[in-house]
Amino acid sequence: MKTGFFKVKTREEVWDEFQRFPLLPSEEIHIRQALSRVLAEPIVANEDLPAFIRSTVDGYAVRAKDTFGASESLPSLLEITGEVGMGETPAFELRNGKAARIPTGGMIPTGADSVVMVEYTEELDQRSVAVSRSVAPLENVVRPGDDFRAGQEVLQAGKRLRAQEIGLLAGLGQQSIRVRQKPKVAIISTGDEIVPMEQEPRPGDLRDINSHSLAAMVVNWGGEPVQLGLAPDQFQAMKEKCQEALNQADICLISGGSSVGTRDLTLEVLGSFNDSAVLVHGVAISPGKPTLLVQTSEKAFWGLPGHVASAMVVFQVLVRPFMSHLSGTTLSLGEGRPVQARLSRNVASKQGRDDFIRVKLREKDGNLEADPIFGESALISTLVHADGLVRIHRHAEGLYAGEVVEVIGI
Amino acid sequence: MKTGFFKVKTREEVWDEFQRFPLLPSEEIHIRQALSRVLAEPIVANEDLPAFIRSTVDGYAVRAKDTFGASESLPSLLEITGEVGMGETPAFELRNGKAARIPTGGMIPTGADSVVMVEYTEELDQRSVAVSRSVAPLENVVRPGDDFRAGQEVLQAGKRLRAQEIGLLAGLGQQSIRVRQKPKVAIISTGDEIVPMEQEPRPGDLRDINSHSLAAMVVNWGGEPVQLGLAPDQFQAMKEKCQEALNQADICLISGGSSVGTRDLTLEVLGSFNDSAVLVHGVAISPGKPTLLVQTSEKAFWGLPGHVASAMVVFQVLVRPFMSHLSGTTLSLGEGRPVQARLSRNVASKQGRDDFIRVKLREKDGNLEADPIFGESALISTLVHADGLVRIHRHAEGLYAGEVVEVIGI
Numbered sequence: 001m002k003t004g005f006f007k008v009k010t011r012e013e014v015w016d017e018f019q020r021f022p023l024l025p026s027e028e029i030h031i032r033q034a035l036s037r038v039l040a041e042p043i044v045a046n047e048d049l050p051a052f053i054r055s056t057v058d059g060y061a062v063r064a065k066d067t068f069g070a071s072e073s074l075p076s077l078l079e080i081t082g083e084v085g086m087g088e089t090p091a092f093e094l095r096n097g098k099a100a101r102i103p104t105g106g107m108i109p110t111g112a113d114s115v116v117m118v119e120y121t122e123e124l125d126q127r128s129v130a131v132s133r134s135v136a137p138l139e140n141v142v143r144p145g146d147d148f149r150a151g152q153e154v155l156q157a158g159k160r161l162r163a164q165e166i167g168l169l170a171g172l173g174q175q176s177i178r179v180r181q182k183p184k185v186a187i188i189s190t191g192d193e194i195v196p197m198e199q200e201p202r203p204g205d206l207r208d209i210n211s212h213s214l215a216a217m218v219v220n221w222g223g224e225p226v227q228l229g230l231a232p233d234q235f236q237a238m239k240e241k242c243q244e245a246l247n248q249a250d251i252c253l254i255s256g257g258s259s260v261g262t263r264d265l266t267l268e269v270l271g272s273f274n275d276s277a278v279l280v281h282g283v284a285i286s287p288g289k290p291t292l293l294v295q296t297s298e299k300a301f302w303g304l305p306g307h308v309a310s311a312m313v314v315f316q317v318l319v320r321p322f323m324s325h326l327s328g329t330t331l332s333l334g335e336g337r338p339v340q341a342r343l344s345r346n347v348a349s350k351q352g353r354d355d356f357i358r359v360k361l362r363e364k365d366g367n368l369e370a371d372p373i374f375g376e377s378a379l380i381s382t383l384v385h386a387d388g389l390v391r392i393h394r395h396a397e398g399l400y401a402g403e404v405v406e407v408i409g410i
Numbered sequence: 411m412k413t414g415f416f417k418v419k420t421r422e423e424v425w426d427e428f429q430r431f432p433l434l435p436s437e438e439i440h441i442r443q444a445l446s447r448v449l450a451e452p453i454v455a456n457e458d459l460p461a462f463i464r465s466t467v468d469g470y471a472v473r474a475k476d477t478f479g480a481s482e483s484l485p486s487l488l489e490i491t492g493e494v495g496m497g498e499t500p501a502f503e504l505r506n507g508k509a510a511r512i513p514t515g516g517m518i519p520t521g522a523d524s525v526v527m528v529e530y531t532e533e534l535d536q537r538s539v540a541v542s543r544s545v546a547p548l549e550n551v552v553r554p555g556d557d558f559r560a561g562q563e564v565l566q567a568g569k570r571l572r573a574q575e576i577g578l579l580a581g582l583g584q585q586s587i588r589v590r591q592k593p594k595v596a597i598i599s600t601g602d603e604i605v606p607m608e609q610e611p612r613p614g615d616l617r618d619i620n621s622h623s624l625a626a627m628v629v630n631w632g633g634e635p636v637q638l639g640l641a642p643d644q645f646q647a648m649k650e651k652c653q654e655a656l657n658q659a660d661i662c663l664i665s666g667g668s669s670v671g672t673r674d675l676t677l678e679v680l681g682s683f684n685d686s687a688v689l690v691h692g693v694a695i696s697p698g699k700p701t702l703l704v705q706t707s708e709k710a711f712w713g714l715p716g717h718v719a720s721a722m723v724v725f726q727v728l729v730r731p732f733m734s735h736l737s738g739t740t741l742s743l744g745e746g747r748p749v750q751a752r753l754s755r756n757v758a759s760k761q762g763r764d765d766f767i768r769v770k771l772r773e774k775d776g777n778l779e780a781d782p783i784f785g786e787s788a789l790i791s792t793l794v795h796a797d798g799l800v801r802i803h804r805h806a807e808g809l810y811a812g813e814v815v816e817v818i819g820i
Contacts, residue, residue, distance in 0.1 A: 032637075035626045049790075052613055056717070056788045086643070087603035089613045104716065105603050105788075107614045147791040154794070163630060164793035164820070167623030167718055170607045171616075171790055193497035193515050197580045203462055203499045204517045206581075213577030216445045220573060227442075233496070306514065307466070308577055337749040337778075378466045378515075380459075380581055381557040383574035384564070410574070 008282035010394065011354055014293065014318055017279045018325040022298055024181045024250060031169045034161050036222055037179040038327040043155040049147040049171050053108040055084075057140045060099040060121055060129055061112035067134040075130035080123070084109060099129050108141055115140040147171070158328045160222075180327040183223040186245035187214050190256035190266065191306055192233050209308045209380060210255040217315050221323055223251075238269045246273075246299055250326060253319065256306035263290060266303050270294040276301075284353040284394055287377040288314040307377040313356050313389065316410050338406035339388065341368035347390075348398040358386035359407055370407055386410065418692035420804065421764055424703065424728055427689045428735040432708055434591045434660060441579045444571050446632055447589040448737040453565040459557040459581050463518040465494075467550045470509040470531055470539055471522035477544040485540035490533070494519060509539050518551055525550040557581070568738045570632075590737040593633040596655035597624050600666035600676065601716055602643050619718045619790060620665040627725050631733055633661075648679045656683075656709055660736060663729065666716035673700060676713050680704040686711075694763040694804055697787040698724040717787040723766050723799065726820050748816035749798065751778035758808040768796035769817055780817055796820065 009017075026040030055061065062078060070076040078099035082092045084106040094100055094111035102108070102115060117140065120133040147168075148154045154172070155165060161179075169177060189208045197207050208230060215225035226249050231241040245252035254266055270276055273296045280293035287310035292303030302319055304311045324330060341361055349355040359370035370390060375382040388407035392399055399405060419427075436450035465471065472488060480486040488509035492502045494516040504510055504521035512518070512525060527550065530543040557578075558564045564582070565575060571589075579587060599618045607617050618640060625635035636659050641651040655662035664676055680686055683706045690703035697720035702713030712729055714721045734740060751771055759765040769780035780800060785792040798817035802809055809815060 031622060032625070035629050050616060050788075051611065054616075054788075056786050086601065087612070087614045105601060105616070142786050142788050146786070147789045162820075163623045163626035164722060164790060164796075166626045167619040167722075168790050168794050170622035171619045171718075173607060173610070173617055175607060191496065191515060197583060197585060200583070201461065202497070204497045206460060206464075206515065207583055209577040209581045212441060212580035213573045215442070216573035216576045219445050308581075312574060312577075339747040340750055376466050376552050376556070378460075378464075378552050379557045380574060380578050384578050386574075410572075 008284050008289070009280050010284050011317060014280050014283055015321060017293060018322055020279065020295060021300060021326060023328045024183060024326050026178045027181050028176050028178050030176050031166050031174065034166055034169070034177060034179065035163065037161055037182075038222075038329040039155055039157050039159045039161065040178040040180050040328070042153045042157050043169065043172075043174065043177065045148045045150050045152050045154050045172055047150050047172065048145040049168075050142055051144055053141055053143050055102045055104060055106050055108060055115045055141055057115055057117045058104050059102060059115045059118045059140065060131070061094060061102045061108050061115050062099045062131070062135065063094065063096060063112060064114040064135050064137040064139065066097055067116060067131050070131050070134045072132045075122075075132045077124075078129050078131060080127055080129055082109070099131070113137045113141075158330070160329050180329075183251055183323050183326050184226055184249040185218045185223045185323075186226045186228050186249035186252040187211050187218070188228045188231050188241050188245065188252065188254045190231050190233060190238065190254060194230055194256065196230060210304070210306070210311050213308065213312055213380070214253055214255065214304075214315060217312065217320070221320050222327070223323055233265055235265065235269060238265060239272060242269055242273070242301065245301075246296060250299060251319070251322070252299065252301045253304055253315075254301060255304040255311045263303070267292065270296065270301050270303075283314075283318070285314070285317060286350070286353050286355050288317065288356075289353070291318065305377070308380045309358070309377040309383050312383055312410065313377075316389065316408065317356060336409065338408045339368065340404055341370040341407050343390070343399050343401055343403050343405050344369045344371045345401045346398060347372050347392065349392040349396060351397060352394055354394045355392040356389045357392065358382050358410075359388060359390050360385055361387040361407065370405055383410065418694050418699065419690050420694050421727060424690050424693055425731060427703060428732055430689065430705060431710060431736060433738045434593060434736050436588045437591050438586050438588050440586050441576050441584065444576055444579070444587060444589065445573065447571055447592075448632075448739040449565055449567050449569045449571065450588040450590050450738070452563045452567050453579065453582075453584065453587065455558045455560050455562050455564050455582055457560050457582065458555040459578075460552055461554055463551055463553050465512045465514060465516050465518060465525040465551055467525055467527045468514050469512060469525045469528045469550065470541070471504060471512045471518050471525050472509045472541070472545065473504065473506060473522060474524040474545050474547040474549065476507055477526060477541050480541050480544045482542045485532075485542045487534075488539050488541060490537055490539055492519070509541070523547045523551070568740070570739050590739075593661055593733050593736050594636055594659040595628045595633045595733075596636045596638050596659035596662040597621050597628070598638045598641050598651050598655065598662065598664045600641050600643060600648065600664060604640055604666065606640060620714070620716070620721050623718065623722055623790070624663055624665065624714075624725060627722065627730070631730050632737070633733055643675055645675065645679060648675060649682060652679055652683070652711070655711075656706060660709060661729070661732070662709065662711045663714055663725075664711060665714040665721045673713070677702065680706065680711050680713075693724075693728070695724070695727060696760070696763050696765050698727065698766075699763070701728065715787070718790045719768070719787040719793050722793055722820065723787075726799065726818070727766060746819065748818045749778065750814055751780040751817050753800070753809050753811055753813050753815050754779045754781045755811045756808060757782050757802065759802040759806060761807060762804055764804045765802040766799045767802065768792050769798060769800050770795055771797040771817065780815055793820065
């Protein structure tokens with residue numbers, strides 16, 4: 001194992017290490033399964049969308065200039081020359097002074113360039129209609145390619161698909177697409193005091209929390225958890241678990257080992273794989289300092305703190321962006337944005353590390369206030385009560401009551 | 411069918427109608443499947459969490475008063491009286507002037523009240539340790555019930571479960587819980603110009619977009635879509651589709667029928683069910699005015715606009731909160747919060763209706779700017795380019811460039 005000299009890395013330095021890991025392979029899926037998946041290739045429109053010129057309202061297809069100057073007191077009188085049926089190509093051409101009935105979505109007949117809404121018309125008899133408002137050319141119509149043009153790149157590789165992108169793909173008739181495989185994330189808990197959730201703990205034992213909270217976070221951020229259960233604090237047993245993780249997953253999260261002995265053992269086990277390299281050994285964040293990142297072949301082993309709240313914070317701050325990296329995507333400006341709130345009291349912080357404090361949000365006079373939640377990282381209640389995290393920058397000595405802070409959801 | 415006199419309702423008046431619909435039935439599930447599900451009953455802790463007093467650090471369990479006044483230049487010397495093993499109940503009691511080695515997570519021996527971190531100690535020999543910093547009573551320990559106490563309601567009914575709640579349930583050994591069933595949402599598209607995505611459209615036809623974008627939104631907000639495909643603009647065929655929806659789903663979304671004829675037909679079909687009542691017939695929002703809400707038994711039929719962007723906006727503004735109502739939940743302050751951004755240009759708006767304009771977010775000098783996206787609601791591209799929606803209140807005449815607005819994700 002390459003180890004060399006290690007110093008605690010900043011959050012951003014850890015992110016830089018992600019470049020050593022290649023993107024996940026791609027796979028072909030139906031767009032029914034595509035929500036939140038990440039495109040592996042750009043999508044190019046194979047045809048114009050929409051494919052024909054159509055009305056966006058119920059009314060009368062006209063030549064706009066025939067309506068110029070029309071008003072309620074002085075309507076334009078047009079002759080009704082036909083009716084456009086839904087899903088039909090009009091068999092007639094529209095000439096000067098004529099109008100054709102048209103439903104929303106109907107194809108604009110040749111010769112017409114706009115549609116007057118039915119609300120501004122009155123049929124005087126079967127053959128003539130009075131138009132009481134003028135329209136501009138192209139008013140109330142959409143033209144071929146107004147959405148997207150044939151040959152245009154409509155979605156970029158790396159795009160995480162939302163409902164509207166899936167709608168667009170349906171509109172283009174793209175039933176299946178290539179996306180990045182979901183990251184498979186193996187989860188192992190360590191610590192001789194930890195028992196499976198199903199088991200009654202003896203005095204001194206604790207039920208395994210991390211396996212379950214981390215698995216839920218993996219699902220939440222688009223991965224597939226592989227729960228491998230507990231590894232005892234013993235070289236051979238832990239090595240077998242890690243080998244299982246290597247065989248089944250792209251990422252392995254080993255939580256626990258907050259005690260020095262277990263931490264050393266985890267490192268020893270990971271170091272025993274032939275081609276492993278320790279990329280991160282300590283991160284300048286709190287909670288979460290003892291975090292490890294070890295690369296073995298193209299797989300990533302994350303050693304997370306054992307304290308339940310610390311493990312979740314490290315997941316949010318480091319593992320979640322790592323999963324995004326493997327999928328070749330980044331969050332858009334609209335997704336997972338922090339919420340702004342006013343801090344309700346002073347919070348002191350040590351310089352030299354990013355502090356992630358938990359906060360509860362509260363509405364006050366129509367604004368959001370963030371109440372810091374103090375308490376040990378060993379307590380899950382600190383996160384159950386929290387609505388999010390606030391980062392105190394490593395160069396700051398703390399935050400003052402009344403400051404506007406950004407609250408990251410968790 | 412009860413219809414009576416109808417006037418266009420505000421968004422809030424539509425929300426009020428939701429009270430007529432009962433909550434969904436509950437079901438029992440394993441916590442592995444519980445992410446984002448909504449609790450049907452409160453969770454009461456059956457035991458203290460944690461169940462015993464334990465150390466949160468590696469170090470020495472001590473009596474705090476034995477360390478008072480300790481410093482690097484004048485350390486307290488304590489006699490090492492034993493070692494606490496992981497997952498063990500210490501067999502000894504700690505007396506004055508003594509210390510016991512203890513790992514993170516280890517049980518504090520009787521007599522001790524705090525733990526000195528190993529960083530502030532030096533073992534002089536096997537029997538004695540020098541402590542160079544004082545600790546307060548209860549420092550570096552968590553006590554029984556520090557997370558939650560036995561008998562305490564730890565989660566309320568209606569809580570949407572996040573990763574930390576699932577962790578908490580695991581910690582309490584609660585393997586299965588009662589949650590609200592996921593709302594089953596049938597989706598029907600209407601309009602004689604619409605063809606299934608799989609079919610090559612003839613001139614004048616369009617591929618069905620709404621079925622797919624709405625199904626993705628249903629999944630996104632915790633429902634189960636039931637795609638029923640297309641219903642032709644014809645009474646009997648549409649009635650059969652609606653009956654199918656009634657049999658299979660809790661909610662039915664019928665999109666399309668933006669043309670007056672189809673809209674009337676939808677209403678006629680829904681009215682033909684024995685016990686149906688029209689609750690909403692027109693909403694003061696744009697896009698989305700022609701929205702319908704009809705109750706049949708305990709099921710809800712939503713008539714959504716046919717224009718692709720309008721249907722999605724109505725889903726976000728009305729159907730999504732309806733799904734939350736059926737699940738007995740509301741969004742917490744940390745979830746789905748709007749993002750604040752500065753509007754980059756003036757947007758005019760008609761009074762008397764809430765306008766939902768689409769915006770694209772952009773970073774400028776470290777702040778977010780929102781660029782309005784103008785364009786017909788018939789175009790899906792307006793939403794593909796958008797990061798969110800901005801609501802212009804029905805009493806406002808518009809918004810000015812430079813105003814800070816709230817952007818709702820879509």
